[in-house]
Amino acid sequence: MAKQIEVADLDAYYGSHKAIEGISMTIEPRSVTAFIGPSGCGKSTFLRTLNRMHEVIPGARVEGKVRLEEQDLYGSDVDPVSVRRTIGMVFQRPNPFPTMSIFDNVAAGLKLNGRFSRSQLESIVEESLRGANLWNEVKDRLNKPGAGLSGGQQQRLCIARAIAVRPQVLLMDEPCSALDPISTLAIEDLISQLKQDYTIVIVTHNMQQAARVSDKTAFFNLAAQGQPGKLVEMDETSKIFTNPAEKATEDYITGRFG
């Protein structure tokens, strides 16, 4: 299920503005990779280039290569829709579909993409909600609107929705930044479980969180405001947080800057 992602010399633009420059890295399967760095350094932009969500924004484009197990995601004959089906995403703010019930929210990706029998849907929805640690809380009200859940539950609903389509990679863009510590803990536990099956990439502003959940950490920075963001270094999380190779990383982690 989980697959490796290899990025080679990737640039991303918003119109004429270059947001990130020259990023190369390898993201290992069945592991959690965390992206940290100051605001505006292009972490989220980079994350969105990994499943071709970047180009959804008008004027945005990407140069360089992203390979999922040797297949170039930016090849001219690649359908971005199929890329997004393979590489799922969870956003910063929980965004359940307001017109749909909890059940329909989780089943949305399946229902909107193909035909499934009711029993198939039911088993996948249950499995996904269990996978997102939400099943026990919502099993009695699957037909209620998804927007009626608390923020933390909504975010786990969005994770259930993302894993229901069985992606091979799961991208998370600051999934806990709008949540309280208890919900954050629930989602961190969930991430640790999910990495058995998925390749997970998480953007976070919370350094403790990166240290807690990730196997590898990548530190992004930008030289100055208006300059493109760059990858400063990427290494084992334990090494980044105890003995980083770059001075900038150490300064950021110890809170001397950023």
Add this chain to the structure above:
Amino acid sequence: MTVETGIRPISGSRRAKDKIVQGLVYLAFALAVIPLVSVLWLVVKNGIGRFDLTFLTHSMRNIGARDAGGGAYHAIIGTLEQVLLASLIAVPVGLLTAVYLVEYSSGGRLARVISFFVDVMTGVPSVVSGLFILAFWVLVLGQGYSGFAGGLALSILMMPVVVRAAEEMLRLVPHELREASYALGVPKWRTIVKVVLPTAFTGIVTGVMLAVARVAGETAPLLLTVFITDSINTDPFSGPQMGLPLFVFDQAQRPNVTAVDRAWTGALTLILIVMLLNLVARLITWWRSPAKRGS
């Protein structure tokens, strides 16, 4: 000795100003409501007398100039058919235009041109749309007067209202929802059909109902395209029809009391039909809303 905290009671002049402005706002509200209430009151008072089964089930055929009796059945049928035809043309076209403007155009030249002409269309006087259909459809193409010609004229008036309302509502749909759908590997067109439109559904229905209410009361374009008849014509595609606004117009200018009474009742019927349609739209949106399914 008291410590100066900077917290003071509200001064008398501010209280007075508050009261004065409050009074002015109430006054303005009352002034705005007076015409509305007086029109409703007049229509109900004068129209209720003839609002009976005969009125709702009979046409004006064989009703002489001074006869009492008769009804607006032919006009009710005509109005419903004309407005339905106008909606069938204007709503899909308007909705698709709005979808193009919001979801596909990304502010290009074509979108600006469309927006400009929608604005121009909003300002077109209703009689002009009637004249256009009269000249083009009735005279040049030789199709003759019909309910459908009236529907065409009304659809021209409806279209810009539908486009604007739907555009506003589609723009209100948060971008995150579209992204969430894309991230699930849902193609753009399915995202629009299954996520964006359902989310904006309530607002779009309200906008369509406003457009319907606007055109249901139009008289001038119908006069030029539907013409006037005293008989029942259920076929909107051939021959003159009647409409409630036409009925009111026709009866009100006749010089006897029974006809004027029929005109008042026709106006009352028109108001009731528009209110009924609004109620139906409310029911549809209520039935579709997630809050209801959640209960």
